[in-house]
Amino acid sequence: MIEKDRPILETRELSKRFSIGTRFSSQGRRTVHAVDNVSLTVQHGETVGLVGESGCGKSTLARCLVRLYDITDGQLLFEGDDITAKSLAELRPFRRRLQMVFQDPSASLNPRRRVGDLVAEPLRIHTKLSSREITKRVAELFDLVGLLPDHVMRYPHEFSGGQRQRVGIARAIALNPDLVVLDEPVSALDVSVQAQIVNLLADLQEKLKLTYIFIAHDLSVVRQVSTRIAVMYLGSIVEEGPAEELFATPAHPYSQALISAVPVVETTPSGQRRRIILTGDVPSPLNPPSGCRFHPRCPIAVDKCRVERPALTEHRSGRRIACHFPTLK
């Protein structure tokens, strides 16, 4: 099959800029570079994890990928079709194949409608199924995500957080999508429930041959679900590689700091890991630093980093790093 060789989703130097203020406000009109020149390829059946601190642009990128935001620059290709500038009507056939699950299920589910109705809505909009067929499909979906058949008549507030997220997932997979973008799908859930949802997502991926783009700030969850991970800093990808390899040998100083900062359960008190504590905060994307955007916080920055911005280059197969002095092992 030729289709399988082609990436399902591809961005080419994609940028998203927001302009804030008016020309009358104190600093005039200013531009936020939320996503800056991101080139990312997603293959069929894989899970790409996006990680980074808050404000690094990972959610903005996710919303660009499903065209919830208009793209300022660059290209977005879905199975080779350029959908960067398609109109809403032209996008409709793509929408059903490209779905999204949001962080807070209580915010993304209408509290005044029964959950069965909420899951049926995409079917009513995108398919010509009869109402009996829709009811049957909804029951199927509820079974698939681990909800009981009589749950369809309930309202979102009658569910626990984990069950609500299951409803959100049922709605996202209702139209048999190919790609699902998951924006912090487990962050709002209790620790004991997170693992259930992570397992559910893995089962669905296997059963329905889904491709995922998974965003979370919990690095151990991202590592668990992802085949490949892209680390973002201030709107750009600074490192990308296979999940386990990247976690074992992070090459970019930012990835190293990020991974070392994760608190882990130590059963033996002697095994203290080396921790890199970054000084300062993430700079504002309103006026990003010169050169390498990480240089003000980087422990190994030299003069070159302050002037010249490192490009994201491939160091070995599947491993891209944007740093002048990467740690290569």
Next chain:
Amino acid sequence: MMLSVRDLRVSFRTHEGLVRAIDGVSFDLKEGEILGVVGESGSGKTVSLLAVMGLITDPNAVIEGSIRYRERELVGLPARELRRLRGSEIAMIFQDPMTALTPVYTIGWQIAEQIRAHKRISKSQALERVEELLAEVNFPNPREAMSRYPHQLSGGMRQRAVIAMALSCNPALLVADEPTTALDVTVQAGILDLVRKLRATHNSAVVFITHDMGVVSELADRVMVMYAGRVVERGSRTELFSDPQHPYTRALLGSIPPLTGEKPHRLPAIPGSPPSLLRLPEGCAFGPRCPVNYEPCRAGKPVLGDGNHAAACFRVQA
């Protein structure tokens, strides 16, 4: 013992009946010790510490039991007396620093006000102290930060400003309720370092509430695991993490995906979700989700035994 809580019970009268949020919690805290309190939402970790602080002002709340701070009973203490303790000897930091800061005054003004509420010193002396405090919590430019309003600071800086405020009177006891949950891991690492430094320099005791097992294992001397309003396991950090006893603790530790090494194909998940306090199951509250099938668990509630490392579980005690 600096803080000694015995058989604390907190209930709330609601439309749907009496909800027992805390059901017989007991613990001790020594001077200079860091106690980690772990639990999910609704486990009662926050409410039990709010009760210790005397911050449950809801007229529908019923607080029973005993809370002794340095040989002084806090339950039933008049509000004025409590207020004198809070802020000077006992300080608290919350998850969202904006709830502890007013948006309309500068950081410097707010911390100075706190100092002057508890100590008789001049305004300029107070402001000098603020500058010292902000330097202590690693503000790169404390003098400049004093003239900033909360909205001009990042989340991590706001939390550090609140910590500076909490430290302003050299508290003997600091209660921190999920202070790093809203922060990025990189910022969290800095805050945890700060708490460790605080204990080292001021010998303050700290109660650190969190849902993150990793944070507890890095910070706490002793750990208390809570579930549905009760303490299910208690022990030193080493005891609890190298030899967890209670099925809930074990399951919770098991469901965390590893950061290194082989990835499990599936995560060992805990079925179901935490119970509603309005409809607690018969017997052990963890019973319906527990992998151990044991007859006595359905009849009575297991009680946490004595000893440094104890678990409230019939199976473990059998």
